[in-house]
Amino acid sequence: MRKVAIVGIGHTVFGNLSKFDLVDIMSYASTNALDDAGIRKERKIIDQVFAANVGACLLNGQTGVASSMASRIDLEPAMAESIENGPASGASALKCGVMAIASGMADVVMVTGGEVMRSVTGWEGTDFVARMLHPEAEYDYGLTLPAFGGMFTRLYMERYGLTEEELAMVAVKDHENGSKNPYAHVPYTCTLEGIHCSPNADIINNVIAEPLRLYGMCPVSDGGASLILCAMDSPKMKYFKNKPPIRVSGIGSATDTHCVHHRKDPLELKAVALSAERAYKMAGLGPQDISFAELHDAFVILELAISEEVGFFKRGKARESVVKGETRIDGKLPINTSGGLKAKGHPIGATGVSQVFELVKQLRGEAEEGRQVKNPKHGLAVNFGGFGNNVVATICSKE
Amino acid sequence: MVDIYAVDFNKYRPPKAVVYGRKCPECGTVDYPAPMLCKHCGARRDPSGVEHSSWEKVPLGGKCKLLTWTKLYALPEGFTDRYLLFGIVEFESGLRASARLLVEEPKFGMSLVAEAGLVREKVGKDAYGFLCRKPEKS
Amino acid sequence: MIVDELERKLRPPEMPMVPYPPKLITLASGEKMVVREVRREETGVLLETIFPLIGVPDDFYDIVAVRMYSEVLGWYRYRVANEFVFVGAIDGEIAGIVTSRCVDEKIGISLHTLTVKRGLRVGAQLFAAKMEHHLEFLDQQEVWIVAESPIGFRRWMIEYGLENAEDRYPEIHHELGGVPTYILTKEIYNRVRNEKVTGVRPVPPEVLSTADELRPPEEYPQIPGYKRSKQKGKAS
Numbered sequence: 221m222r223k224v225a226i227v228g229i230g231h232t233v234f235g236n237l238s239k240f241d242l243v244d245i246m247s248y249a250s251t252n253a254l255d256d257a258g259i260r261k262e263r264k265i266i267d268q269v270f271a272a273n274v275g276a277c278l279l280n281g282q283t284g285v286a287s288s289m290a291s292r293i294d295l296e297p298a299m300a301e302s303i304e305n306g307p308a309s310g311a312s313a314l315k316c317g318v319m320a321i322a323s324g325m326a327d328v329v330m331v332t333g334g335e336v337m338r339s340v341t342g343w344e345g346t347d348f349v350a351r352m353l354h355p356e357a358e359y360d361y362g363l364t365l366p367a368f369g370g371m372f373t374r375l376y377m378e379r380y381g382l383t384e385e386e387l388a389m390v391a392v393k394d395h396e397n398g399s400k401n402p403y404a405h406v407p408y409t410c411t412l413e414g415i416h417c418s419p420n421a422d423i424i425n426n427v428i429a430e431p432l433r434l435y436g437m438c439p440v441s442d443g444g445a446s447l448i449l450c451a452m453d454s455p456k457m458k459y460f461k462n463k464p465p466i467r468v469s470g471i472g473s474a475t476d477t478h479c480v481h482h483r484k485d486p487l488e489l490k491a492v493a494l495s496a497e498r499a500y501k502m503a504g505l506g507p508q509d510i511s512f513a514e515l516h517d518a519f520v521i522l523e524l525a526i527s528e529e530v531g532f533f534k535r536g537k538a539r540e541s542v543v544k545g546e547t548r549i550d551g552k553l554p555i556n557t558s559g560g561l562k563a564k565g566h567p568i569g570a571t572g573v574s575q576v577f578e579l580v581k582q583l584r585g586e587a588e589e590g591r592q593v594k595n596p597k598h599g600l601a602v603n604f605g606g607f608g609n610n611v612v613a614t615i616c617s618k619e
Numbered sequence: 620m621v622d623i624y625a626v627d628f629n630k631y632r633p634p635k636a637v638v639y640g641r642k643c644p645e646c647g648t649v650d651y652p653a654p655m656l657c658k659h660c661g662a663r664r665d666p667s668g669v670e671h672s673s674w675e676k677v678p679l680g681g682k683c684k685l686l687t688w689t690k691l692y693a694l695p696e697g698f699t700d701r702y703l704l705f706g707i708v709e710f711e712s713g714l715r716a717s718a719r720l721l722v723e724e725p726k727f728g729m730s731l732v733a734e735a736g737l738v739r740e741k742v743g744k745d746a747y748g749f750l751c752r753k754p755e756k757s
Numbered sequence: 758m759i760v761d762e763l764e765r766k767l768r769p770p771e772m773p774m775v776p777y778p779p780k781l782i783t784l785a786s787g788e789k790m791v792v793r794e795v796r797r798e799e800t801g802v803l804l805e806t807i808f809p810l811i812g813v814p815d816d817f818y819d820i821v822a823v824r825m826y827s828e829v830l831g832w833y834r835y836r837v838a839n840e841f842v843f844v845g846a847i848d849g850e851i852a853g854i855v856t857s858r859c860v861d862e863k864i865g866i867s868l869h870t871l872t873v874k875r876g877l878r879v880g881a882q883l884f885a886a887k888m889e890h891h892l893e894f895l896d897q898q899e900v901w902i903v904a905e906s907p908i909g910f911r912r913w914m915i916e917y918g919l920e921n922a923e924d925r926y927p928e929i930h931h932e933l934g935g936v937p938t939y940i941l942t943k944e945i946y947n948r949v950r951n952e953k954v955t956g957v958r959p960v961p962p963e964v965l966s967t968a969d970e971l972r973p974p975e976e977y978p979q980i981p982g983y984k985r986s987k988q989k990g991k992a993s
Contacts, residue, residue: 239815341911347695357652358717360746361738362691362698367705370689378687378727406876411787418783420955424878425785430690435785479652481707481715486687701918 221322221502225457225465226616228257228448229577230332234405234565237442238339242280243288246271246334249444249570250293253330257448258462263293265456266448267326269300272313272333273569276302278348280336289332299326306352307518308473308605309333310445310572311612315471317449327454333574334444335567345440349568352606354479366437368480368607369519370429375487376521377431380536384431388416389542390520391435391562397549398559400591403574405441405565436520441565445574466580469598470505470615472498478609491611492529492602499613500531503598507531510615511596512553512582514575516604517560523547526602527555530613554593557582572603572612579616636735636747640714641674649677651716678735679716683708683751685729688720697739708733708751718749730754769838772859777843777890780956781964784877790845790852791960791968792886799971800833803842806851806973807871813979817906818871824905824933825869828856840868841890845883846968850975853879857887857900865891865900866931867941873974884913885954892946900941903931917941917949 230252237245254260271286282288286300305312310333317329337345350364376382392412398404415425415435425433450457452465474494477483483490500506507530515530517523524538532553533541541547547555558564558578561571579599581587601614640651645662653674655664665671688706704720708731718733736750779793795803807829810822831837840858844851852874857867867887872880891900902919904910913919919939922929931938959965977983 343696375687423955
């Protein structure tokens with residue numbers, strides 16, 4: 221299979237960007253990637269655009285986002301398709317980009333994810349996200365993704381003895397990293413005292429989906445992120461001399477049951493394990509080779525559960541790594557160096573692309589002071605769609 | 620001959636609350652919600668019933684066990700409750716479902732009784748689901 | 758105090774109100790916020806804090822700021838009956854301001870909540886402090902509430918479960934613009950109190966003293982690039 225390199229990356233700040241147009245936001249991130257790759261003038265070498273987005277139709281009254289974006293930044297006549305896979309849209313779009321290059325149908329691909337969710341109220345946003353659940357058996361009840369996060373957390377706590385304090389420690393670490401990330405939606409730190417120990421922590425860090433609290437879940441964000449891929453054997457690689465190419469060494473995805481109640485063990489995230497296994501196989505690597513990871517912590521519990529499913533820790537043991545500080549930026553295995561979805565934010569179509577943006581930044585050695593991993597070689601990103609019913613895992617490696 | 624001036628007053632009765640599973644006509648497995656292919660034997664279902672069977676409807680409910688739950692404060696658009704309790708329950712048959720809980724202090728493994736009830740009002744097509752209560756002491 | 762006859766006619770009648778005991782809230786960031794009632798001599802710093810937000814139309818800041826400006830000035834100039842003003846201050850820097858007043862012994866009217874420091878629940882806590890004062894320390898029976906921001910208001914309506922008094926207009930009508938009015942009764946308050954109201958009393962003296970001299974905020978997240986100039990009356 222042809223080797224694929226990431227040769228350009230772009231990102232917008234994540235936050236409330238609802239006064240801007242969705243395609244403008246995605247175009248802005250894309251232009252940042254063009255500039256990073258040094259091909260703004262030579263942009264027409266892009267053969268294919270994949271645009272990841274979920275809510276354009278329901279929230280922003282738009283369709284055909286990939287076509288709009290391609291035209292807005294003057295990329296015609298590039299091929300262009302929109303990819304919708306819930307919160308895993310971003311990494312799915314990347315996978316499509318890799319497949320386009322691997323198949324020989326394209327040499328240079330732009331992958332951009334974006335979302336504007338804050339143009340509607342929080343209740344409407346919650347309803348929109350909940351629509352990825354089963355319409356009759358889950359959505360109709362008023363169940364939401366946070367509700368499943370809460371149920372998962374409760375069962376995990378019961379089975380493995382995870383404490384609220386340990387969950388809070390994950391949030392503190394994520395915010396520590398996010399505070400140094402100029403793109404983060406929530407740019408300030410939180411303390412264990414503030415969200416857990418103080419006499420008023422119970423109210424300041426109020427329950428959202430018991431036992432998950434406000435600081436146990438990501439904010440609702442707008443934003444965009446973009447990657448430019450090139451086949452490493454293509455003559456077009458000559459355009460990309462600015463930055464060291466970072467290889468997509470492995471990518472895999474898998475599905476699980478749509479209804480959470482159909483899973484034999486509700487705590488097993490089979491799609492995560494299988495997608496990581498497929499990515500590892502393609503890369504010829506194992507979990508022990510991974511230097512750092514971006515794991516989809518829409519709910520803080522998922523950072524722990526996903527780290528176990530991808531083989532970093534045994535089941536139920538990820539909490540020990542938190543207590544020992546192993547997943548901090550200066551630890552053995554830094555996780556969510558960007559701040560994760562928790563602090564960086566979660567514009568759902570952009571997240572998968574943003575995670576790989578972070579992998580590239582770290583592998584290039586370009587991360588901001590205080591959140592650069594020492595000598596990273598391989599990074600893993602896991603992008604979790606629905607409540608784990610469609611997951612994409614990506615491994616990037618230094619060339 | 621149909622009397623076109625007749626009014627079917629039965630249309631105005633509130634529908635009986637019921638949650639249906641579907642029974643595979645080939646292997647007899649009951650699943651909820653209705654699948655399009657049987658997970659056990661691969662038999663297909665035709666929702667219209669025209670080309671293939673739409674599968675027998677089986678009313679569900681009764682004794683169940685609570686596997687996990689949450690108290691959800693941030694409800695989606697359209698819900699004005701301060702919070703609602705939800706859980707995943709397992710029936711004696713092994714079938715599982717998400718459900719609304721009408722108990723204030725849920726516990727792991729708690730025995731409950733699931734009955735069909737209104738879970739969401741929608742214009743023209745109200746949605747019914749499982750409402751779980753503590754069994755009445757006999 | 759000697760006040761001339763005309764001035765006496767222009768001032769509203771005063772109801773005796775017990776002072777609000779200050780409390781300390783630890784925010785998620787670990788910062789300590791002192792919530793206390795303001796003194797008359799602090800009016801200048803309050804107005805200076807509110808003023809820049811009059812020019813921010815996003816999220817209804819402009820209308821809340823301009824109305825609060827008049828409420829603080831009205832309180833200071835003795836032209837609003839039985840009003841109280843609280844601040845949330847972190848190391849003396851104002852993070853948020855709330856205004857409210859009593860109609861009579863039984864009924865309170867919530868005026869405004871203005872948050873400068875966003876993202877840390879400062880507004881929610883200051884609103885809860887107002888309600889605490891009306892319904893606990895002042896022992897009132899109900900507080901009438903309206904809002905300019907539809908999203909913020911729905912949050913209160915649902916989270917507190919406020920009673921809808923729209924159909925009792927004009928018998929129940931909030932003085933802010935004649936808009937639909939909702940009521941927080943003592944009964945509703947008692948049901949939600951433990952989830953909404955928090956804070957440690959008494960405030961340790963060394964922390965309370967940090968809030969002795971209030972300062973306006975140096976920066977406003979609502980106004981990117983704003984820097985308070987050393988020159989009075991000018992901002993860059």
